[in-house]
Amino acid sequence: MKAVRQHGRGGAESLRFxxxxxxxxxxxxxxxxxxxxxxxxxxxxxxxxxxxxSRTPRPLPFIPGHEFSGEVAELGEGVTTVSVxxxxxxxxxxFNDGAQAEYCLARITDIARKPASIDHLYASVxxxxxLTAWQGLFExxxxxxxxxxxxxxxxxSVGSFAVQLARWRGAHVTATASAANIGFVRELGAHDVIxxxxxxxxxxxxxxxxxxxTVGGDTLRRSWSVLKLGGRLVTxxxxxxxxQDRRTREAFFxxxxxxxxxxxxxxxxxxxxxxxxxxxxxxxxxxxxxYGTRPxxxxxxxxxxxxxxxxxxxxxxxx
Ligand SMILES: NC(=O)c1ccc[n+]([C@@H]2O[C@H](COP(=O)([O-])OP(=O)(O)OC[C@H]3O[C@@H](n4cnc5c(N)ncnc54)[C@H](OP(=O)(O)O)[C@@H]3O)[C@@H](O)[C@H]2O)c1
Numbered sequence: 001m002k003a004v005r006q007h008g009r010g011g012a013e014s015l016r017f018x019x020x021x022x023x024x025x026x027x028x029x030x031x032x033x034x035x036x037x038x039x040x041x042x043x044x045x046x047x048x049x050x051x052x053x054s055r056t057p058r059p060l061p062f063i064p065g066h067e068f069s070g071e072v073a074e075l076g077e078g079v080t081t082v083s084v085x086x087x088x089x090x091x092x093x094x095f096n097d098g099a100q101a102e103y104c105l106a107r108i109t110d111i112a113r114k115p116a117s118i119d120h121l122y123a124s125v126x127x128x129x130x131l132t133a134w135q136g137l138f139e140x141x142x143x144x145x146x147x148x149x150x151x152x153x154x155x156x157s158v159g160s161f162a163v164q165l166a167r168w169r170g171a172h173v174t175a176t177a178s179a180a181n182i183g184f185v186r187e188l189g190a191h192d193v194i195x196x197x198x199x200x201x202x203x204x205x206x207x208x209x210x211x212x213x214t215v216g217g218d219t220l221r222r223s224w225s226v227l228k229l230g231g232r233l234v235t236x237x238x239x240x241x242x243x244q245d246r247r248t249r250e251a252f253f254x255x256x257x258x259x260x261x262x263x264x265x266x267x268x269x270x271x272x273x274x275x276x277x278x279x280x281x282x283x284x285x286x287x288x289x290x291y292g293t294r295p296x297x298x299x300x301x302x303x304x305x306x307x308x309x310x311x312x313x314x315x316x317x318x319x
Contacts, residue, residue, distance in 0.1 A: 003101030012291035025076030068099030069123035110257035145170030
């Protein structure tokens with residue numbers, strides 16, 4: 001098969017589009033014919049791209065990109081809940097090969113039926129970002145109706161899902177974004193949007209129930225002061241320096257692939273409550289270019305060629 005493979009410890013300059021062995025599903029796994037895969041640019045620098053689960057150096061080359069949408073091509077031993085040809089979306093194990101290839105492996109517990117109302121491209125940018133927003137807001141922060149949440153980085157891939165999910169849950173949503181994205185973030189459902197370059201958010205709001213941080217650094221450090229007593233902060237972007245602080249270590253979490261959450265997210269998408277944002281798309285062969293592209297909104301997707309039985313539209317109208 002054709003695949004994007006990472007040949008070095010650096011960034012996108014070490015990516016090659018080349019032939020690679022087509023994998024075979026083991027027990028509890030499926031082989032997926034990938035139709036599209038999401039691009040998380042920071043992933044190439046994450047620990048999971050450098051080491052194995054047992055912390056030895058990760059063998060090179062490996063296939064990056066751990067979210068996808070596609071069709072089941074083969075069933076591993078013991079898999080009985082899906083059939084060959086079914087459209088699924090989800091994540092791959094971080095420590096194994098990813099989805100930027102014609103085929104990938106995924107555990108049956110890490111995938112769900114693709115939302116029927118969107119095409120593979122839009123479904124492919126959903127798993128990591130939507131699961132991160134879901135798990136951060138609903139599990140870590142236990143956000144409830146009527147609570148006031150501040151979402152940093154609201155025009156980004158995770159932030160755009162977080163705004164929509166918090167609003168769906170009935171929260172009052174304040175968001176930070178750059179000036180050009182204020183209208184867009186309002187359309188996603190934010191009640192108020194603060195231009196983070198023009199205003200220091202802590203001078204505008206106080207007494208919040210929850211802060212959901214996707215930016216880290218100074219933004220994260222300044223966020224503690226806007227929480228009310230007993231308020232909760234969740235961050236997905238704490239750096240090594242930030243994690244010296246015990247509160248920050250507790251506030252940080254890493255997304256987990258989970259079928260039940262993916263099913264709930266697919267239902268919301270099909271009900272028109274949530275929409276994924278594709279900021280740019282590239283063919284699989286141009287992955288190196290895709291990794292160097294920072295979309296103004298949402299996420300970059302790679303389209304894997306070949307005919308698919310995907311009947312859903314390529315673009316979405318606003319819910
Ligand atoms: N822990 C986890 O499980 C997990 C999962 C997914 C992602 N992540 C990490 O989370 C971070 C965000 O991921 P993403 O995919 O959402 O990134 P992204 O799509 O690049 O979005 C980042 C957003 O942050 C905004 N931004 C930059 N500086 C800001 C500031 N000072 N205040 C407010 N907003 C600011 C940008 O807005 P403008 O363009 O308007 O400036 C952009 O929209 C990355 O570091 C990623 O590695 C972690």
